[in-house]
Amino acid sequence: xxxxxxxxxxxxxxxxxxxxxxxxxxxxxxxxxxxxxxxxxxxxxxxxxxxxxxxxxxxxxxxxxxxxxxxxxxxxxxxxxxxxxxxxxxxxxxxxxxxxxxxxxxxxxxxxxxxxxxxxxxxxxxxxxxxxxxxxxxxxxxxxxxxxxxxxxxxxxxxxx
Amino acid sequence: xxxxxxxxxxxxxxxxxxxxxxxxxxxxxxxxxxxxxxxxxxxxxxxxxxxxxxxxxxxxxxxxxxxxxxxxxxxxxxxxxxxxxxxxxxxxxxxxxxxxxxxxxxxxxxxxxxxxxx
Numbered sequence: 711x712x713x714x715x716x717x718x719x720x721x722x723x724x725x726x727x728x729x730x731x732x733x734x735x736x737x738x739x740x741x742x743x744x745x746x747x748x749x750x751x752x753x754x755x756x757x758x759x760x761x762x763x764x765x766x767x768x769x770x771x772x773x774x775x776x777x778x779x780x781x782x783x784x785x786x787x788x789x790x791x792x793x794x795x796x797x798x799x800x801x802x803x804x805x806x807x808x809x810x811x812x813x814x815x816x817x818x819x820x821x822x823x824x825x826x827x828x829x830x831x832x833x834x835x836x837x838x839x840x841x842x843x844x845x846x847x848x849x850x851x852x853x854x855x856x857x858x859x860x861x862x863x864x865x866x867x868x869x870x871x
Numbered sequence: 872x873x874x875x876x877x878x879x880x881x882x883x884x885x886x887x888x889x890x891x892x893x894x895x896x897x898x899x900x901x902x903x904x905x906x907x908x909x910x911x912x913x914x915x916x917x918x919x920x921x922x923x924x925x926x927x928x929x930x931x932x933x934x935x936x937x938x939x940x941x942x943x944x945x946x947x948x949x950x951x952x953x954x955x956x957x958x959x960x961x962x963x964x965x966x967x968x969x970x971x972x973x974x975x976x977x978x979x980x981x982x983x984x985x986x987x988x989x
Binding site for chain 1: 886888955956957959960962963964965966967968969970971972973974975977978981
């Protein structure tokens with residue numbers, strides 16, 4: 711019985727230093743976890759439509775490192791890295807996350823994979839060192855959005871030539 | 872712990888957890904200050920101080936009802952915050968839309984392997 715899913719990500723700001731992202735998936739949690747932690751699969755979704763993932767390194771164990779590199783649509787490289795702090799397969803992942811363009815704002819990111827009736831709710835809680843870093847993360851989404859609009863505009867302009 | 876910029880805009884005004892609590896209470900309807908004091912378990916001067924900040928950025932309206940001053944929520948100044956977060960939300964939505972495609976494929980693979988799987 712297909713239920714209507716809440717297929718949109720919901721972002722809230724629980725405190726000054728936090729960002730929470732929630733999304734439901736029509737798949738059991740071991741698959742969501744697999745797509746989240748397998749390099750070949752990460753490469754297929756992580757960039758959204760903001761570019762292409764050129765590298766995804768995952769050393770999935772406590773103390774292990776991860777690093778993702780994306781070539782954004784504008785041609786520049788964007789890289790993130792961090793360390794796994796807690797790894798509970800199919801249930802919970804706690805990582806650190808650093809945007810290499812702003813290495814002072816290290817985030818601690820908790821992922822919770824909760825399954826109900828074959829569907830998975832993924833909750834991602836990002837905790838930043840201070841409000842300025844938190845706001846910078848939100849702003850990065852805004853810049854990304856701007857970039858996308860500019861790209862669209864460019865495509866429209868090209869098509870008009 | 873003085874924060875100079877609290878009254879400049881709604882962003883700063885809602886950065887304070889107590890003020891967000893006040894907005895939560897007022898979202899259910901207008902209240903006199905004594906109600907807020909009771910619900911939030913704060914001293915009245917502190918509640919009044921927060922209400923003053925919220926009024927200055929236009930998040931809270933006040934009217935006199937007899938001898939009481941009634942405070943109510945005006946959500947309009949929150950829209951820029953909502954819009955700000957929305958853009959970030961969209962970039963995650965696009966990412967997750969692609970994750971959906973990956974998951975559909977994983978589900979098919981799993982069904983193909985049914986019998987071998989657990």
